[in-house]
Amino acid sequence: MSEIEREAMEYDVVIVGAGPAGLSAAIRLKQLDADLNVVVLEKGSEVGAHILSGAVLDPCGLDALIPDWKEKGAPLNTPVNEDNFYMLGEAGEIRVPNFPMPPLMNNHGNYIVSMGNVCRWMAEQAEELGVEIFPGMACSELVYGDNGEVKGVVAGVFGLEEDGSYGPNTEPGMELHGKYVFLGEGVRGSLSKEVIEKYDLQAGKEPQKYGVGMKEIWEIDPAKHKEGTVTHTMGWPLNSNAGGGSFVYHLENNQVYVGFVVHLNYKNPHLFPYMEFQRFKHHPMIAELLEGGKRVAYGARAITEGGYQSMPKLVAPGVALLGCSAGMVNVPRIKGNHNAMLSGKAAAEAAFDAIKAERSGDELTPYEEDVRGGAIGKDLKKVRNVKPMWSKWGLTASLALGGFDMWFQTLTGGFSLFGTLKHGKNDAEATEEASKHKPIDYPKPDGKLSFDRLTNVSFSMTNHEESQPCHLRLADPDKPISVNLPKFAEPAQRYCPAGVYEVVEEEGNEPRFVVNFQNCVHCKTCDIKDPSQNITWTTPQGGDGPNYPNM
Numbered sequence: 136m137s138e139i140e141r142e143a144m145e146y147d148v149v150i151v152g153a154g155p156a157g158l159s160a161a162i163r164l165k166q167l168d169a170d171l172n173v174v175v176l177e178k179g180s181e182v183g184a185h186i187l188s189g190a191v192l193d194p195c196g197l198d199a200l201i202p203d204w205k206e207k208g209a210p211l212n213t214p215v216n217e218d219n220f221y222m223l224g225e226a227g228e229i230r231v232p233n234f235p236m237p238p239l240m241n242n243h244g245n246y247i248v249s250m251g252n253v254c255r256w257m258a259e260q261a262e263e264l265g266v267e268i269f270p271g272m273a274c275s276e277l278v279y280g281d282n283g284e285v286k287g288v289v290a291g292v293f294g295l296e297e298d299g300s301y302g303p304n305t306e307p308g309m310e311l312h313g314k315y316v317f318l319g320e321g322v323r324g325s326l327s328k329e330v331i332e333k334y335d336l337q338a339g340k341e342p343q344k345y346g347v348g349m350k351e352i353w354e355i356d357p358a359k360h361k362e363g364t365v366t367h368t369m370g371w372p373l374n375s376n377a378g379g380g381s382f383v384y385h386l387e388n389n390q391v392y393v394g395f396v397v398h399l400n401y402k403n404p405h406l407f408p409y410m411e412f413q414r415f416k417h418h419p420m421i422a423e424l425l426e427g428g429k430r431v432a433y434g435a436r437a438i439t440e441g442g443y444q445s446m447p448k449l450v451a452p453g454v455a456l457l458g459c460s461a462g463m464v465n466v467p468r469i470k471g472n473h474n475a476m477l478s479g480k481a482a483a484e485a486a487f488d489a490i491k492a493e494r495s496g497d498e499l500t501p502y503e504e505d506v507r508g509g510a511i512g513k514d515l516k517k518v519r520n521v522k523p524m525w526s527k528w529g530l531t532a533s534l535a536l537g538g539f540d541m542w543f544q545t546l547t548g549g550f551s552l553f554g555t556l557k558h559g560k561n562d563a564e565a566t567e568e569a570s571k572h573k574p575i576d577y578p579k580p581d582g583k584l585s586f587d588r589l590t591n592v593s594f595s596m597t598n599h600e601e602s603q604p605c606h607l608r609l610a611d612p613d614k615p616i617s618v619n620l621p622k623f624a625e626p627a628q629r630y631c632p633a634g635v636y637e638v639v640e641e642e643g644n645e646p647r648f649v650v651n652f653q654n655c656v657h658c659k660t661c662d663i664k665d666p667s668q669n670i671t672w673t674t675p676q677g678g679d680g681p682n683y684p685n686m
């Protein structure tokens with residue numbers, strides 16, 4: 136496609152993704168110099184349409200960026216006033232007292248928010264400062280300069296024929312060039328993946344690790360609603376089959392966020408993360424809360440879990456990785472939004488200095504130094520062993536040892552008796568052959584507390600223009616049936632939280648692999664977990680995908 140003639144527009148900084156990272160960068164650039172030309176490109180139909188987070192927000196990022204956010208009406212309306220942590224068994228639960236938890240786990244001073252709404256508000260602040268924001272613009276390609284540097288992106292390609300070729304209705308999009316390009320695509324960004332590979336940015340680091348997070352918004356009986364309450368659970372139903380756990384956050388308007396994260400390093404390819412989530416809601420403690428209520432929205436998104444030791448190098452010529460494009464989630468706190476904001480701010484400051492010195496297209500090394508040596512690095516470093524402990528030694532040992540390690544590091548200013556533990560395999564490699572594991576029998580959804588996938592996907596308001604090429608590219612179209620089915624019982628049928636992948640077995644015919652790309656909620660799990668690493672997630676045309684409300 137590179138021979139296609141496109142119009143080009145020149146900017147100082149081009150930012151891909153209107154998440155907390157990208158928007159923070161845009162705001163900071165314009166705070167530093169109102170004359171800088173800054174553009175933000177977002178694939179969702181509007182800012183916030185593709186944002187899915189928990190979310191309990193640590194406001195430290197916002198404090199640093201917009202100290203008067205309260206006066207400016209930021210939608211942080213629900214301070215956390217109660218923090219609960221439970222270990223679940225099938226029929227009951229044990230409350231873990233708060234006092235042995237390291238201080239960093241405390242949610243005092245944090246807010247239950249819709250990050251979609253926070254991003255909508257941040258976009259307003261950015262536009263007031265003069266940032267150009269274009270939603271509905273998927274950035275599908277990187278543009279490289281003569282010296283191999285990233286000099287821009289291609290955005291806004293619409294109307295490709297089904298086979299990917301140009302037809303009478305194709306709009307070729309445009310090139311947006313910048314002195315620097317910031318990738319704020321969030322977890323497993325498609326352009327970020329290309330940059331990490333091209334410049335070998337993961338060299339010398341541990342592999343990135345992930346979970347898949349699924350979330351529903353419920354309206355519940357006001358008598359059961361306790362605004363400001365945050366509850367996390369571990370244990371049942373996953374038990375030793377996989378790592379993960381749930382979150383239940385009581386926000387405003389009698390709504391509750393009910394979410395479930397499954398770590399994607401699970402071994403048993405029969406595991407069905409979505410059905411684990413549905414089963415979880417039948418636990419007596421959760422069922423009691425939700426009974427009589429209604430689910431009003433559903434969505435899913437992967438979450439980065441590799442932390443400190445998995446963060447790739449953040450800069451390459453002309454380009455910087457922001458927020459979860461590089462993986463900045465503090466895993467035990469399940470928080471990454473504050474670091475996304477801080478990283479956007481730090482990248483903006485480095486780019487501002489570079490542009491002032493009339494530089495462009497080089498590596499923003501001070502950004503890398505700021506992230507690793509500053510608040511983000513400190514936040515991630517002291518929790519770096521929790522995830523590998525969980526993977527190696529299981530839930531109970533990791534709770535005890537991880538808790539000890541976090542306390543010890545808090546008291547010693549970051550020293551760990553364990554050093555820095557390794558993650559080992561990536562999540563695709565962690566998948567074992569189906570023959571080594573037993574299939575898991577999941578109860579059928581009851582349509583009241585639990586729902587089948589396709590019904591739930593309709594509550595994500597997902598839409599894709601059907602005549603475009605499938606954005607889920609199979610390197611080898613035969614592999615799902617020839618390799619994944621016999622070896623791994625084709626886990627794509629189960630790990631996709633939107634039911635995109637099916638193996639259709641009809642009598643007298645060979646099994647067929649069907650990809651219903653229209654249902655894709657852009658969570659990126661397939662790109663991560665496919666054991667053959669045969670699936671590449673690419674951008675469909677802009678505006679397609681989920682349309683999340685207050686996720």
Ligand SMILES: Cc1cc2nc3c(=O)[nH]c(=O)nc-3n(C[C@H](O)[C@H](O)[C@H](O)COP(=O)(O)OP(=O)(O)OC[C@H]3O[C@@H](n4cnc5c(N)ncnc54)[C@H](O)[C@@H]3O)c2cc1C
Nearest residue numbers: 152154155156178188189190191274321348458459471472
């Ligand atoms: C289930 C779950 C629960 C979580 N809970 C919490 C929590 O309680 N607290 C917390 O602090 N963090 C939480 N996190 C983590 C937090 O959501 C992330 O750390 C944060 O979203 C990272 O911000 P970001 O700006 O890097 O990316 P994102 O928020 O993912 O934003 C990226 C944006 O870029 C857009 N985009 C991507 N690719 C392209 C492209 N090629 N072209 C154009 N646009 C593109 C996307 O559509 C999206 O709008 C949670 C995450 C999950 C999945």
Ligand code: SF4
Nearest residue numbers: 631655656658659661
């Ligand atoms: S197809 Fe892939 S990215 Fe889309 S919803 Fe399914 S797992 Fe997620």
